[in-house]
Amino acid sequence: xxxxxxxxxxxxxxxxxxxxxxxxxxxxxxxxxxxxxxxxxxxxxxxxxxxxxxxxxxxxxxxxxxxxxxxxxxxxxxxxxxxxxxxxxxxxxxxxxxxxxxxxxxxxxxxxxxxxxxxxxxxxxxxxxxxxxxxxxxxxxxxxxxxxxxxxxxxxxxxxxxxxxxxxxxxxxxxxxxxxxxxxxxxxxxxxxxxxxxxxxxxxxxxxxxxxxxxxxxxxxxxxxxxxxxxxxxxxxxxxxxxxxxxxxxxxxxxxxxxxxxxxxxxxxxxxxxxxxxxxxxxxxxxxxxxxxxxxxxxxxxxxxxxxxxxxxxx
Numbered sequence: 181x182x183x184x185x186x187x188x189x190x191x192x193x194x195x196x197x198x199x200x201x202x203x204x205x206x207x208x209x210x211x212x213x214x215x216x217x218x219x220x221x222x223x224x225x226x227x228x229x230x231x232x233x234x235x236x237x238x239x240x241x242x243x244x245x246x247x248x249x250x251x252x253x254x255x256x257x258x259x260x261x262x263x264x265x266x267x268x269x270x271x272x273x274x275x276x277x278x279x280x281x282x283x284x285x286x287x288x289x290x291x292x293x294x295x296x297x298x299x300x301x302x303x304x305x306x307x308x309x310x311x312x313x314x315x316x317x318x319x320x321x322x323x324x325x326x327x328x329x330x331x332x333x334x335x336x337x338x339x340x341x342x343x344x345x346x347x348x349x350x351x352x353x354x355x356x357x358x359x360x361x362x363x364x365x366x367x368x369x370x371x372x373x374x375x376x377x378x379x380x381x382x383x384x385x386x387x388x389x390x391x392x393x394x395x396x397x398x399x400x401x402x403x404x405x406x407x408x409x410x411x412x413x414x415x416x417x418x419x420x421x422x423x424x425x426x427x428x429x430x431x432x433x434x435x436x437x438x439x440x441x442x443x444x445x446x447x448x449x450x451x452x453x454x455x456x457x458x459x460x461x462x463x464x465x466x467x468x469x470x471x472x473x474x475x476x477x478x479x480x481x482x483x484x485x486x487x488x489x490x491x492x493x494x495x
Contacts, residue, residue: 208291208390210234212302222246226282229274234291236391238303241296248282250275290387298391300377311367311374312398325410325425326398327369329362333404345407345426346462349436355421358401362411362419366399382415405429405454430455438466440484448478456480463491 213224213235221235225246236243274280305311312326336343336357348354367375381388381395388395397413410425424441426434430452435442448456456478463470468482468489475494482491 207393208232208234210236210391212307213237215239218244222282222284226280230280234287234391236295236299238299238307241299243287243292243295245285245287245291246282247285248280250278250280290384291390294381294384294387294391297377297380298388300373301381301395304374304377309392309395310398311370311378311395312400325400325408327366327400328402329366329369329399329411330402331358331361331404335361335404342404344403344405344458345401345409345428345434346458348403348409349426349434349462350465359411359419359421362399362401362413366397366411366413366419378415385416388415405458407434407455407458409434428455428458432459434459435462435466435482435489438468438489442489443482443484445482446480448480450478452478460493463489 209228209232211224211228211233213221214237216224216235216237221237221242221244224235225233225244226248228248230249232245232247234243234245301309301311331343333342336351336354338347338354343351343354348358367378370378378395378397395415397415399411399413399419400408401411402408406429408427410422411419412422413419424433424436426436428434430448432446432448432455433442433444446456446459459480460470463480463482466489468491470491470493472493472495477494480491480493482489484490
């Protein structure tokens with residue numbers, strides 16, 4: 181064997197080894213068929229024309245694999261067929277002038293095993309694949325901003341005053357602590373069966389991603405004082421803070437930086453004195469220019485001059 185030929189063989193073997201060591205995630209063509217009988221499943225499969233498709237029912241976790249093709253030539257061994265359906269020639273569709281045969285063939289174990297767990301998530305999220313928002317069976321556990329994740333008093337070592345969403349904006353250590361807490365405890369407010377389903381699909385991520393482009397989890401982190409913010413998390417990643425999701429105890433946007441994005445009016449009323457005070461404190465930490473004026477009302481108005489925020493505080 182020449183040295184040049186040996187090098188070529190080595191390169192090929194290395195490429196094969198790299199492929200085997202790093203399995204890719206392959207999407208499968210699939211269609212949800214809620215509460216479908218076997219007859220309805222095969223009708224759904226044939227509606228897609230020639231090719232391979234998986235039809236699955238989220239209500240019972242049943243998944244079936246169908247292969248449809250034009251003409252009469254068999255594409256699989258007869259002893260592996262669960263079902264065959266053929267139609268007469270048709271002037272319409274992908275098999276114009278030919279019959280279309282459909283075979284039901286065995287489903288790979290990894291796709292069969294993950295389907296019941298995916299079905300639970302599909303039902304809980306109304307088919308959106310977003311856990312924590314626009315929920316169906318998670319009522320009471322979630323809301324429009326996500327699954328509630330309350331932080332315990334004294335979180336992050338803050339003492340004697342508890343941390344707030346305003347502190348989150350200027351404290352990098354607190355931000356990391358909140359992210360880690362969400363990663364570990366975020367699903368704690370979800371029913372146990374949802375937690376179990378998520379744990380299973382995360383442990384079988386390749387089969388999961390073959391069915392869907394992704395499952396997202398939304399969490400509303402609630403600080404001890406009632407201020408809050410939102411984190412989003414994919415199945416295989418860390419939680420990410422959703423920009424401009426911070427809200428104070430009065431429901432107003434919490435500024436994140438001294439930029440033009442946060443020019444605006446905070447029209448507090450007398451009952452919002454706590455939230456108002458926290459905003460003033462945050463604006464000071466963000467190095468905004470704060471001016472006080474003797475005028476009736478509790479409004480804080482911030483404008484941008486191209487360099488910094490100028491905030492007028494009525495008192």
